[in-house]
Amino acid sequence: MTTLHPHLSHPKYRPDIDGLRALAVLSVVAFHAFPTGLKGGFIGVDIFFVISGYLISTIIFQNLEKGTFSFTEFYIRRIKRIFPALILVLATSYAFGWFALFADEYKQLSKHIAAGASFVSNIVLWDEAGYFDNATETKPLLHLWSLGVEEQFYLAWPLILWFAWGRNFNLLTVTIVVAIVSFYLNIKGILTDSVGAFYSPQTRFWELQCGSLLAWITLYRKDAYAGFKTGLDKWLAAVVYRDSRHQVDGKTLNNAFSFAGLSLLVYGFYVINKDLEFPGKWAIVPILGAVLIIAAGPHAWVNRIVLSNRLAVWFGLISFPLYLWHWPLLSFARIVETEVPSATIRIVAVAITILLAWLTYMLVEKPIRLGKHSGVKTVALIMLMLVVGNVGYVSYLKNGLEFRQADAPAKTKMFADVKGTVLYNTPEDWVDERCHSALGTRYDYLICRFTTATPKTLVVGDSHAAQFAYDSISKGSNDLALVAVNGCLPFIDLVTINPTEEFEEKSSRCKVVMPIVLKLLRDFPSIQRVVFATRGAMYIEGSGYGDTEKKNNYRIIKDPDDRLAENYNQFISGYVASINEILKFGKAVVFIEDVPEIGVSAKNCLDDRPFRISDKDRPGCNVSRQSFDERNAKYRKAVDSIVAATHNRVRIFPAYEYLCNESTCDGLKDGASYFYDDDHLSMRGSSYIFGKFAEWLKQVTPKL
Structure with missing residues (x-):
């Protein structure tokens, strides 16, 4: 079961999911660039969690059932998907920091580079949160906390499912139990350690598990609720349409799901804010909204017209490098300006972010993910990530390399x-x-x-x-x-x-x-x-x-x-x-x-x-x-x-x-x-x- 197979089967491509990615990443970028304009934009990360849980679990469920699941190929695909853009952003941040940061700032950046390369940024940031912790705006790699949570999920969840499958456990039960435990820890944690509840994987996994639960239902129980869905669709059609005789085809229900999901997300963007206890119970809003939109399917009106339009899909395709690039640019601008940059500077930073994301996708991501020599590419990516992580760690141990001209030791x-x-x-x-x-x-x-x-x-x-x-x-x-x-x-x-x-x-x-x-x-x-x-x-x-x-x-x-x-x-x-x-x-x-x-x-x-x-x-x-x-x-x-x-x-x-x-x-x-x-x-x-x-x-x- 775990031997290398030529190909893992993957779910059919859905452009509306790329559109949902676009909505998620653009909301995060808008929040970071103009936090008073879209106060709840940070919930875009929670939307990403649902998408990741849905897609990854679909792959695992399908391939476990077919006997084609391979840890080797699974992680090769993850490496080729994540490492190229991340290595580029980490290396660029290190290079820019060399010329722009003082020693104490460069020391912290170097530590975060090592943490980002090791996918433990959330743990490091959790540990840093304290009395003398500097402002989050001056941490150029702060956003990698969410990548840490996702990668920890990618490590733990396949192993849990593989173990459960091999011992004939019910995967639905396993998914529900993990989700309930994680959600309980989230609710408890927000009262006892709000910082830990935000950063720790055990209080965030339930968000990805909601996507996993949707994946299981989509794969194995889609027809089980056909009668219930037909009845509900008929009732909705009667409420919405004057003549519903030809409308009982599931579209009304799917449209209701997608509209409800989008409404929840819009509500979250404008009502949820950083002063609320988050994630906590408030995270249910973006999680449920994302689940409803994905469950609605690609033919629902919102998914087909709004999320599947070319511009939304294009932003969805570059969403990962866009997410990686946006915060370093905004944070470095904050650092070198010594205060919140002007609106003009932030707008230019966002424009540069979009350009860099597109170039990264076209010139780095696609060539590495596609084509031949997969094994060689994977080994090279692992070695490069090790080099970047070690350079960051050594620079941290060397107190931010005070000899650099940027630090001006005598003046420091x-x-x-x-x-x-x-x-x-x-x-x-x-x-x-x-x-x-x-x-x-x-x-x-x-x-x-x-x-x-x-x-x-x-x-x-x-x-x-x-x-x-x-x-x-x-x-x-x-x-x-x-x-x-x-x-x-x-x-x-x-x-x-x-x-x-x-x-x-x-x-x-x-x-x-x-x-x-x-x-x-x-x-x-x-x-x-x-x-x-x-x-x-x-x-x-x-x-x-x-x-x-x-x-x-x-x-x-x-x-x-x-x-x-x-x-x-x-x-x-x-x-x-x-x-x-x-x-x-x-x-x-x-x-x-x-x-x-x-x-x-x-x-x-x-x-x-x-x-x-x-x-x-x-x-x-x-x-x-x-x-x-x-x-x-x-x-x-x-x-x-x-x-x-x-x-x-x-x-x-x-x-x-x-x-x-x-x-x-x-x-x-x-x-x-x-x-x-x-x-x-x-x-x-x-x-x-x-x-x-x-x-x-x-x-x-x-x-x-």
């Missing part, structure tokens, strides 16, 4: 001098040996560092506590200890959370901070003061600042049902409770009023890239004092309330004053950036601000 260090810091190292480096010894256990996400066995100052907070202290921490100076968890306020029973996080998991992170702080105060009597440092304005306002921070939408809550929580009051009460616990130990408390948020990535302010699409000026690493004051008004008012509620026993260090004057707050000083990204200090900035803190501390120490 002006803003990205963060090597060796506690904040940007890997989580394995966040907790040092003294902390391990003092805590006696391991904590996920915790940053805990000592510069001495007898620290005098304990800095506590989130990533802004780490950025405040990490220059001194890395140099082992100033008798410091640091305890922080990224994205968490140091509260006893309140949790800071955004929509991409789940309460139980985030609660377990955030609620470890204060117990650790209290333990350290008991175990280290040398600690004289506790310094709280957090990104206050973001938590108070509930949102980030600038285009790069739109993803942040924080709430401060006590439990998952705390729907009416108001950040301002929660911020005050949480800090008051924590500070009162510190004061019981007789320790001094200092509150850091945070540095400004500059709202743009620092690298884009300091160093021009080798080329730009437009000739506009690069952004400035500054914000007006008026904007800063407006952004921080509630935050500073909250700090005053905290001081009053703790009977003026808290001293305030206004860190922002050393980067702000009467007119602006600047992220650049003496031609160098004091910021690493849009809101975290670089090593230089950390050294500068902490130096000012040390001077301030000497002046106020007698009062502390």
